[in-house]
Amino acid sequence: xxxxxxxxxxxxxxxxxxxxxxxxxxxxxxxxxxxxxxxxxxxxxxxxxxxxxxxxxxxxxxxxxxxxxxxxxxxxxxxxxxxxxxxxxxxxxxxxxxxxxxxxxxxxxxxxxxxxxxxxxxxxxxxxx
Numbered sequence: 598x599x600x601x602x603x604x605x606x607x608x609x610x611x612x613x614x615x616x617x618x619x620x621x622x623x624x625x626x627x628x629x630x631x632x633x634x635x636x637x638x639x640x641x642x643x644x645x646x647x648x649x650x651x652x653x654x655x656x657x658x659x660x661x662x663x664x665x666x667x668x669x670x671x672x673x674x675x676x677x678x679x680x681x682x683x684x685x686x687x688x689x690x691x692x693x694x695x696x697x698x699x700x701x702x703x704x705x706x707x708x709x710x711x712x713x714x715x716x717x718x719x720x721x722x723x724x725x726x
Contacts, residue, residue, distance in 0.1 A: 599624075599666050599723060601649040609636070611628060620706075621672040621698035622653045623715040625664045633690075633697045637677035638640040654694060667715055671706045 599622075601640040603664050612653055615637030622632035651668060674696050680686040 598697070599651045599653065600659070601651070601666070603646065606647055607650050614673075615647075615677040617674040617693050618670045618672065619674060619679070619693075619700055621710050621712075621715070622651055623667045624653070624657070624661045626716070628655075629710045629715050631697055631701045632668065633674070633693050634668065635677070636683045639677075652690070652694070654698065669709055669712065670716060671709055672700050 604674045613636060616635075618634040618636065620632055620634060621629050633652045633654070635648070635650045635652075638647060639650075651666060674693050680694065701710075
């Protein structure tokens with residue numbers, strides 16, 4: 598899971614409804630992977646600040662702190678809600694992941710994986726100076 602900084606969260610359009618979304622994510626100039634995105638307050642954890650958390654559906658060999666995370670949101674799964682237990686939250690997250698995988702395999706979403714947005718020119722890669 599990758600969390601966007603407070604500064605990035607504050608720059609999101611304020612009229613985007615909180616909830617769970619799906620789309621594509623790319624770390625640095627790497628491969629593009631399916632992702633689930635949570636925008637909101639995470640009521641189960643009683644957050645006082647809005648957060649944007651990206652769950653990339655891929656296992657990385659190492660941490661990617663400090664890398665640029667590029668995302669394209671392609672659809673909406675459900676509104677944000679509270680849960681009675683951690684198990685219920687985990688179960689909902691698993692269902693969200695499965696729904697994202699199904700949706701992202703559809704041709705209209707799959708084509709966005711190849712969008713030029715994800716292929717930054719070398720000059721724009723910040724971490725490599």
